[in-house]
Amino acid sequence: MDELWKWGWAIVLAINVLLAWVVWTLRAGFVPRAEFARLDTRVALIEQEVKHLPxxxxxxxxxxxxxxxxxxxxxxxxxxxxxxxxxxxxxxxxxxxxx
Missing domain, CATH: 1.20.5 (Single alpha-helices involved in coiled-coils or other helix-helix interfaces)
Structure with a gap:
């Protein structure tokens, strides 16, 4: 148990570093809100343009x-x-x- 207390901070630090790396790599997969709103507007405009097509x-x-x-x-x-x-x-x- 003393060994766990002795190296616990290193384990927690390793887990935090791993978690930070996972979050940092996943952030590229998500779209920021401003860009999403801009894309949503563009999609709405395209839908209006395509509505009259057969x-x-x-x-x-x-x-x-x-x-x-x-x-x-x-x-x-x-x-x-x-x-x-x-x-x-x-x-x-x-x-x-x-x-």
Whole structure:
């Protein structure tokens, strides 16, 4: 017990030095209040700027509409090809009939 009293101050000093070192290394991981307030303000401003931009669901809706438009265009192309073939056959018939 006397040895503990004799070296107790050294143990306490070592623990305090270790604790001070831990706190000193952890302080870099924390943000000061002033910087946090500034970052909070910046985040709020960015949120206001981004609020009007389209969301993921908006983009998905546009993608669906474009897919429908593409399908309609392809259907019209097929219809026009069929009409073109019919007109060509009629023209061929008319050219042969007059010759």
């Amino acid at each position: 969301t993921q669901s908006d983009i998905a809706a546009v993608r669906d509409v474009l897919a429908q438009v593409k399908a309609q265009g392809e259907a019209q192309q097929q219809t026009m090809t069929g009409i073109s073939n019919s007109v060509r056959r009629i023209e061929d018939y008319m050219m042969r009939a007059t010759a």
